[in-house]
Amino acid sequence: MTRLCRTFQTAPAAVPRENSAKYLDSGLTAEGFEAPDWLAPDIEDGTAPSMKAEALENTIDRLPEYGPDFGGEIWPRVEWSYADPSFRERGVDQIDRLVGEAGDHLDGVVVPKVGRRTDVERARSAVAEAEREHGYDDGSIGLSVIVETARAFSDLREIARLGEDSRLTGLIFGPVDYTAELGGRAMDGERPQWAAMLERLSNEASAAGLLAVGGPFDQLFHERAGVTYYNAPGYADQVTREATIGIDGSWSLHPKQTVQANRIHMPTAEELERDVGKIERFVEAKAEGSGAVVLDGQMVDEATYKNFANTVATVRAIDEAHPEQTADRYDGDLVERARAVELGFEGST
Amino acid sequence: MTRLCRTFQTAPAAVPRENSAKYLDSGLTAEGFEAPDWLAPDIEDGTAPSMKAEALENTIDRLPEYGPDFGGEIWPRVEWSYADPSFRERGVDQIDRLVGEAGDHLDGVVVPKVGRRTDVERARSAVAEAEREHGYDDGSIGLSVIVETARAFSDLREIARLGEDSRLTGLIFGPVDYTAELGGRAMDGERPQWAAMLERLSNEASAAGLLAVGGPFDQLFHERAGVTYYNAPGYADQVTREATIGIDGSWSLHPKQTVQANRIHMPTAEELERDVGKIERFVEAKAEGSGAVVLDGQMVDEATYKNFANTVATVRAIDEAHPEQTADRYDGDLVERARAVELGFEGST
Amino acid sequence: MTRLCRTFQTAPAAVPRENSAKYLDSGLTAEGFEAPDWLAPDIEDGTAPSMKAEALENTIDRLPEYGPDFGGEIWPRVEWSYADPSFRERGVDQIDRLVGEAGDHLDGVVVPKVGRRTDVERARSAVAEAEREHGYDDGSIGLSVIVETARAFSDLREIARLGEDSRLTGLIFGPVDYTAELGGRAMDGERPQWAAMLERLSNEASAAGLLAVGGPFDQLFHERAGVTYYNAPGYADQVTREATIGIDGSWSLHPKQTVQANRIHMPTAEELERDVGKIERFVEAKAEGSGAVVLDGQMVDEATYKNFANTVATVRAIDEAHPEQTADRYDGDLVERARAVELGFEGST
Known part of the structure; x- marks a missing residue:
């Protein structure tokens, strides 16, 4: 965590x-x-x-x-x-x-x-x-x-x-x-x-x-x-x-x-939306056999994915400690997607 | 090389x-x-x-x-x-x-x-x-x-x-x-x-x-x-x-x-022209007893010279491996001068 | 020194x-x-x-x-x-x-x-x-x-x-x-x-x-x-x-x-005036029990003070070696204040 x-x-x-x-x-x-x-x-x-x-x-x-x-x-x-x-x-x-x-x-x-x-x-x-x-x-x-x-x-x-x-x-x-x-x-x-x-x-x-x-x-x-x-x-x-x-x-x-x-030091709603979305699409592409895909003009692979995962891990930690802050900043649906998405690891320090 | x-x-x-x-x-x-x-x-x-x-x-x-x-x-x-x-x-x-x-x-x-x-x-x-x-x-x-x-x-x-x-x-x-x-x-x-x-x-x-x-x-x-x-x-x-x-x-x-x-990562024609020219003029000045001369407003000495020599050494390496690339980019005369000029050393890695 | x-x-x-x-x-x-x-x-x-x-x-x-x-x-x-x-x-x-x-x-x-x-x-x-x-x-x-x-x-x-x-x-x-x-x-x-x-x-x-x-x-x-x-x-x-x-x-x-x-590499008259003045005011605030005060919008404490002291220490060194340079650059009154102000230490190298 x-x-x-x-x-x-x-x-x-x-x-x-x-x-x-x-x-x-x-x-x-x-x-x-x-x-x-x-x-x-x-x-x-x-x-x-x-x-x-x-x-x-x-x-x-x-x-x-x-x-x-x-x-x-x-x-x-x-x-x-x-x-x-x-x-x-x-x-x-x-x-x-x-x-x-x-x-x-x-x-x-x-x-x-x-x-x-x-x-x-x-x-x-x-x-x-x-x-x-x-x-x-x-x-x-x-x-x-x-x-x-x-x-x-x-x-x-x-x-x-x-x-x-x-x-x-x-x-x-x-x-x-x-x-x-x-x-x-x-x-x-x-x-x-x-x-x-x-x-x-x-x-x-x-x-x-x-x-x-x-x-x-x-x-x-x-x-x-x-x-x-x-x-x-x-x-x-x-x-x-x-x-x-x-x-x-x-x-x-x-x-x-x-x-x-x-x-x-808390991801913006835009960052979270962007990164959750790219994780979802990358996980799908990987399941179909692609290791690297272009998403919105960006070449995305395992390394890029880890950056998106950091965003989600930070939001989860804030949500745990200060749910009123995530409620203030993000749409409820977006927080749900951030909670649901599969992370391969739990972010950087 | x-x-x-x-x-x-x-x-x-x-x-x-x-x-x-x-x-x-x-x-x-x-x-x-x-x-x-x-x-x-x-x-x-x-x-x-x-x-x-x-x-x-x-x-x-x-x-x-x-x-x-x-x-x-x-x-x-x-x-x-x-x-x-x-x-x-x-x-x-x-x-x-x-x-x-x-x-x-x-x-x-x-x-x-x-x-x-x-x-x-x-x-x-x-x-x-x-x-x-x-x-x-x-x-x-x-x-x-x-x-x-x-x-x-x-x-x-x-x-x-x-x-x-x-x-x-x-x-x-x-x-x-x-x-x-x-x-x-x-x-x-x-x-x-x-x-x-x-x-x-x-x-x-x-x-x-x-x-x-x-x-x-x-x-x-x-x-x-x-x-x-x-x-x-x-x-x-x-x-x-x-x-x-x-x-x-x-x-x-x-x-x-x-x-x-x-x-x-290949010198431009302008860079090569400039640096070959300065090497030629610096070698001449050194022969006349000057260790440092002002060329086109720049104070040039042994250290500056090495930078010019790097340009030439890179061009020579590319010319050796891919002559079609040097032919594409430089005038034939300029490549000749780059091949002819005396380098004290063979460039940096 | x-x-x-x-x-x-x-x-x-x-x-x-x-x-x-x-x-x-x-x-x-x-x-x-x-x-x-x-x-x-x-x-x-x-x-x-x-x-x-x-x-x-x-x-x-x-x-x-x-x-x-x-x-x-x-x-x-x-x-x-x-x-x-x-x-x-x-x-x-x-x-x-x-x-x-x-x-x-x-x-x-x-x-x-x-x-x-x-x-x-x-x-x-x-x-x-x-x-x-x-x-x-x-x-x-x-x-x-x-x-x-x-x-x-x-x-x-x-x-x-x-x-x-x-x-x-x-x-x-x-x-x-x-x-x-x-x-x-x-x-x-x-x-x-x-x-x-x-x-x-x-x-x-x-x-x-x-x-x-x-x-x-x-x-x-x-x-x-x-x-x-x-x-x-x-x-x-x-x-x-x-x-x-x-x-x-x-x-x-x-x-x-x-x-x-x-x-x-010699403080400007403006820098010296600013820093001598802030030292004088900070020393006064400290005597009254404040460790940190806001001076001209800046939060000033012991650490900030050392930066001001550096300015004064440099001016004193130049004044010692080249009094004609300090006379040329600063008002006589300002040099006097810089000589008089109490420094806790003698500046950095």
């Missing part, structure tokens, strides 16, 4: 408001397309240094309350740095407290700013140690890492391979830190897209059976002639580029971004 | 027609620009499961008949899968029968869906074993692999290096399976181009002295206002992108695609 | 003119924005075979005279080839003579056409040997390599890691030789841009603490309706692409290119 991570939403776990857990609460109780597949209570960069302790307490406090009803997965982001042991010490403590006091409501932890493979192994040990210490089964608490340093990209193949036999679950791109490390520049106001690095991320994640998640898009708003508006096209363009190359989900900084990413 | 592989044409080796070897026959007897440099009788994805046995028989039957007069190389595509041993067993059998019964007419076999380096080593052993078994010299039957899984791209450097001292001959891109593996999507109807992966393929092939071949283009036809037409620009754009980055040849699914790829 | 290498200008060290060191002299005495951060007296491809000996003599002759007043670094390019031992022998001799007779005026040597990691180790040994032989401290003479072969790109990660504990200083892209090696083609008159390879170069250089330098742009002039003019936009576009992805400097073949690259 396809594991859903269309959206990875970070929520600062403590902010200087009357309710310091305001964003955490709203993330954990969001509904419909505003509900992220993965929510990351953020104890790291989204939270100011003076609020870190409160951010950890808020997370430990809110997870038992809202976790059981939250429809997605919960993955707090802790502090870490390949370059600075004091960050790692705090990260180890945060992992220990999260697992010890809220381990029943966690799917895993997100560790940022990892360096080379040996550094990821350190993070993996910290999670394993907390798991043992607090009596959880081996591998029950996952680890996802943010790939945002030159060292992590240099070792990407080796890091991903750690996931072949361990708790490593996701590779999440962190383009803002990454651009700073490389000294990249937003020369015309737009940060580099790192297209080649994203292809590698998607490839290595798939090769090791991991999820791949795209980076945040920080240009949330634009202003024109005195009016500030939500930058819907900018984010949608980025998420579309990511979806095209098999990135499984996108980072969200805002409920509107979550709505957009949940929708873009 | 430059080894030609401008076109890699797959032909389903059995189809449900009166003559089930129809496409095989037409590929093996094609003439002029319709004749592919490499023909791959396809026993794999282009042939339906129920026709596989007949596809193998057709190949074994037709190669002795048409092979001797076929002007290019013959590379049947067999079944294989890094993920499924039953496919590998069938592949090993098919390799054994092809080498045993038609080995005199084969240049090698094409193995698809390889995984990591160890899987390519398995394929290599299968060919070596068949070769020994049937009394062929070591290395006389080549191996080319289709790079179409995340694992193969993850191990691409290591796979290519197998070619430094073995029968491995070509790396062929398989974007359709690859897109399915990564979960990529044709969001606007167009599959991702995988530009970064193609650069790596071209690089690793050159580093190990292998040929690099681009992937198939399946959008064969378009329809507009009720008329269906061959999608000539779509394929030409893809082949041009491939040729630009040093991919040696392109995959063809159709005789019209073969015509186009044979032509695009 | 950020090490400057905005420009890497090669100057043929001997040309068939009355003063055969004409280009060497003008590079070493250039002023203002025409002065390159790194000057490479070129004994390799820019110099004709018959002039190589004179090129070496000119370099040894001119460095003591002009070196002490030259504001940048001096890095002669010697002969080398992974594929041909006779080139390597000449390179070893040239390195020995340069270090022995002009070692006080060299920052290092540039070795072109290196192959796999073992070949770079050979070049490294040649420099170490010359250093010992002539009594220089270990590591005092640097090594930068031109990455322009398929083998070097195949081993790029391993080559870069040599720099983690050795004299290796810079990775310089050589796209002209590289394109020839891969058999790439300037199909519409423009050589491929190798975008994916440049991302890797920038990444591996940063991961190992090295400088990354982009390749030369040889289309120096264009002609239109009988008038030949300097191709300012072509070069500026290339340098801008390089700067965007964190390439530290660009290769220059001409004083006009040096002016352009020095300026493009």
Whole structure:
């Protein structure tokens, strides 16, 4: 079954408001397309240094309350740095407290700013140690890492391979830190897209059976002639580029971004109609002895078929978890055909 | 001497027609620009499961008949899968029968869906074993692999290096399976181009002295206002992108695609004229003591010169194998100058 | 402190003119924005075979005279080839003579056409040997390599890691030789841009603490309706692409290119104003307990902040070395703010 991570939403776990857990609460109780597949209570960069302790307490406090009803997965982001042991010490403590006091409501932890493979192994040990210490089964608490340093990209193949036999679950791109490390520049106001690095991320994640998640898009708003508006096209363009190359989900900084990413990483009605139809016709042709047929101008064979099957597998996974989303987007007949069609395999990660 | 592989044409080796070897026959007897440099009788994805046995028989039957007069190389595509041993067993059998019964007419076999380096080593052993078994010299039957899984791209450097001292001959891109593996999507109807992966393929092939071949283009036809037409620009754009980055040849699914790829991977008359002219002028300047000169606004030195020499080396190889093609495309005088000009080296692979 | 290498200008060290060191002299005495951060007296491809000996003599002759007043670094390019031992022998001799007779005026040597990691180790040994032989401290003479072969790109990660504990200083892209090696083609008159390879170069250089330098742009002039003019936009576009992805400097073949690259690799007044302002406002927000704030529509946190800090760190380095350049480009008040603002770290390489 396809594991859903269309959206990875970070929520600062403590902010200087009357309710310091305001964003955490709203993330954990969001509904419909505003509900992220993965929510990351953020104890790291989204939270100011003076609020870190409160951010950890808020997370430990809110997870038992809202976790059981939250429809997605919960993955707090802790502090870490390949370059600075004091960050790692705090990260180890945060992992220990999260697992010890809220381990029943966690799917895993997100560790940022990892360096080379040996550094990821350190993070993996910290999670394993907390798991043992607090009596959880081996591998029950996952680890996802943010790939945002030159060292992590240099070792990407080796890091991903750690996931072949361990708790490593996701590779999440962190383009803002990454651009700073490389000294990249937003020369015309737009940060580099790192297209080649994203292809590698998607490839290595798939090769090791991991999820791949795209980076945040920080240009949330634009202003024109005195009016500030939500930058819907900018984010949608980025998420579309990511979806095209098999990135499984996108980072969200805002409920509107979550709505957009949940929708873009879900096949459109047109895509589903097209692909279900081609599967049906290809299965028929194969039964008559043809291995390759031209359908609507396209040469279709086993390989093409697998792409259509991916579309259907994704829709089935969403339908299982969020039937209201498939009901909202597709005609009932089409969903039925997607449920009925014979798939040779169950889609890619 | 430059080894030609401008076109890699797959032909389903059995189809449900009166003559089930129809496409095989037409590929093996094609003439002029319709004749592919490499023909791959396809026993794999282009042939339906129920026709596989007949596809193998057709190949074994037709190669002795048409092979001797076929002007290019013959590379049947067999079944294989890094993920499924039953496919590998069938592949090993098919390799054994092809080498045993038609080995005199084969240049090698094409193995698809390889995984990591160890899987390519398995394929290599299968060919070596068949070769020994049937009394062929070591290395006389080549191996080319289709790079179409995340694992193969993850191990691409290591796979290519197998070619430094073995029968491995070509790396062929398989974007359709690859897109399915990564979960990529044709969001606007167009599959991702995988530009970064193609650069790596071209690089690793050159580093190990292998040929690099681009992937198939399946959008064969378009329809507009009720008329269906061959999608000539779509394929030409893809082949041009491939040729630009040093991919040696392109995959063809159709005789019209073969015509186009044979032509695009052949320097234009304008390119040949320009590059022969610059070589002549640079050789003169060097004799007078200049290492770098400005010719037509371009700073030309030893490195630039090598690019011009590649153009000439490719034309010479085509002229040797298909003089009718060079006669068709270039002025006789220009071909003479290309034959006469002094090259310091014999071009890239 | 950020090490400057905005420009890497090669100057043929001997040309068939009355003063055969004409280009060497003008590079070493250039002023203002025409002065390159790194000057490479070129004994390799820019110099004709018959002039190589004179090129070496000119370099040894001119460095003591002009070196002490030259504001940048001096890095002669010697002969080398992974594929041909006779080139390597000449390179070893040239390195020995340069270090022995002009070692006080060299920052290092540039070795072109290196192959796999073992070949770079050979070049490294040649420099170490010359250093010992002539009594220089270990590591005092640097090594930068031109990455322009398929083998070097195949081993790029391993080559870069040599720099983690050795004299290796810079990775310089050589796209002209590289394109020839891969058999790439300037199909519409423009050589491929190798975008994916440049991302890797920038990444591996940063991961190992090295400088990354982009390749030369040889289309120096264009002609239109009988008038030949300097191709300012072509070069500026290339340098801008390089700067965007964190390439530290660009290769220059001409004083006009040096002016352009020095300026493009220097933040604009607008960039500096924007980034200094955002740092000032972010520091204030953080003191009030916010880890992430929206500034001018952009979500700003620690990671975003590092990008702004890079801008300031680059300006400070230029201001230190070339105060006339910062005075030329920025308002005095802005430079003061850039000097005053608190940076948590000192920028990327």
